[in-house]
Amino acid sequence: MHRFAHISDVHLGSQREKFMRDLEVEKFRLAIDMCIEEKVDFVVIAGDLFHNNVPPMQILNEAIATLTKLTKRGIPIYMVYGSHDFSHDTVGAVDILETAGIIRNVSASQERVFTSDPGTGALLAGISGRKIGLEKAEFENLAREEMQSATGFRIFVFHSAISEFKPPDLADMESIEISYFPRGFSYYAGGHVHRRGEYDFPGYDKIVFPGSLYLGWQSEDISRIFKGERRGFYVVDFDSEVRNVRFVPLPEFAGIQIEVNLQGFNSAEASRELQDRILQARFSQKAVLVRVYGTLSGGKTSDINFGEIRKICLQKGATHFMLDRFGLRTEEMVRFTAAGNTVQEIEQNVLRENLGNFKTNLEDISGERGIKLATALLQIFRAEKLEDEKENSYSLRIVEESLKTLGLNQGGEK
Numbered sequence: 001m002h003r004f005a006h007i008s009d010v011h012l013g014s015q016r017e018k019f020m021r022d023l024e025v026e027k028f029r030l031a032i033d034m035c036i037e038e039k040v041d042f043v044v045i046a047g048d049l050f051h052n053n054v055p056p057m058q059i060l061n062e063a064i065a066t067l068t069k070l071t072k073r074g075i076p077i078y079m080v081y082g083s084h085d086f087s088h089d090t091v092g093a094v095d096i097l098e099t100a101g102i103i104r105n106v107s108a109s110q111e112r113v114f115t116s117d118p119g120t121g122a123l124l125a126g127i128s129g130r131k132i133g134l135e136k137a138e139f140e141n142l143a144r145e146e147m148q149s150a151t152g153f154r155i156f157v158f159h160s161a162i163s164e165f166k167p168p169d170l171a172d173m174e175s176i177e178i179s180y181f182p183r184g185f186s187y188y189a190g191g192h193v194h195r196r197g198e199y200d201f202p203g204y205d206k207i208v209f210p211g212s213l214y215l216g217w218q219s220e221d222i223s224r225i226f227k228g229e230r231r232g233f234y235v236v237d238f239d240s241e242v243r244n245v246r247f248v249p250l251p252e253f254a255g256i257q258i259e260v261n262l263q264g265f266n267s268a269e270a271s272r273e274l275q276d277r278i279l280q281a282r283f284s285q286k287a288v289l290v291r292v293y294g295t296l297s298g299g300k301t302s303d304i305n306f307g308e309i310r311k312i313c314l315q316k317g318a319t320h321f322m323l324d325r326f327g328l329r330t331e332e333m334v335r336f337t338a339a340g341n342t343v344q345e346i347e348q349n350v351l352r353e354n355l356g357n358f359k360t361n362l363e364d365i366s367g368e369r370g371i372k373l374a375t376a377l378l379q380i381f382r383a384e385k386l387e388d389e390k391e392n393s394y395s396l397r398i399v400e401e402s403l404k405t406l407g408l409n410q411g412g413e414k
């Protein structure tokens, strides 16, 4: 019997605050140690190992130190790029790992469809993720015949949502229909969807999404882990076919989410309500996420002294304080904003409503494509500077990601 581990969406480097970044790196290190303890023959990482294709140097250094624990023991690592660490015009961190012989990128290419694992004979093939779901064309051009007619234990590694298996709250996520996937593989190692899921479909035996390894990065990822969602990775036993699939949870996150509905309060009342709720809550030795939402009946959201709330939390023994106030607004704001439950939804609705005011002949920036592009750019602009990141590398990072999203190469200079 052989065994491999399936990890995805580590997003190293996504956390801006030191407390969270240390946690992210620490849990990645732990996951790799657990893989060694589990005596796996190899490890599959289904994309988004890094949050950016050019992560901060200390994150890259940390990743190399951790991954080489495996390679030093003769445990190979097979990967595809994710939508976050993919780079089509610059050298990304994943390329560096491959050049250094630490990982093998198993994305199918014209020269090579399968990568064979020398220890177990397992065959791996895959498709990397892209920004805004551009991998669909690659699915269309897959060497489907060759993949489907091969024999032996085969793993398909991918970084895309599958239309048939999207969690209900992620229904709007771009996805690929299952019929685009080559049939008959023994195991489909998924990434990109930050929710754990195991699925079976006729012709596609075992489809698995481990979800983000630990923290993830979206506010929903953070909220769910603060509410106690367990995160981790998969360990799969196999010989000629899959024998056992097992989720391996990482230690529970010591956190608590305090949700406070401030609907109808004016800003002074809201401050008092919020303070009361924090004073009542019990959370010593835990990270605290305060999530406020609702529409204030008067005053401004900035009238609420969140600094004071933070101070109280830390005085009460919180190990870390985080605030999510994206759902908080004033009546004035409501009058000017479109409806929606998430920041992205609201942004998209605002863009959609204003489409009519915008005339252009450029297809890329008009209609739904324009909305998608604008949303992707807003996402990039929202990225904050890392605590110890230099101003220069921060601006470079934002500019490069924007150009990439716009499909504009930086002429000449590298």
Ligand SMILES: [Mn+2]
Binding pocket: 009, 011, 048, 082, 084, 192, 193, 194
């Ligand atoms: Mn991801």
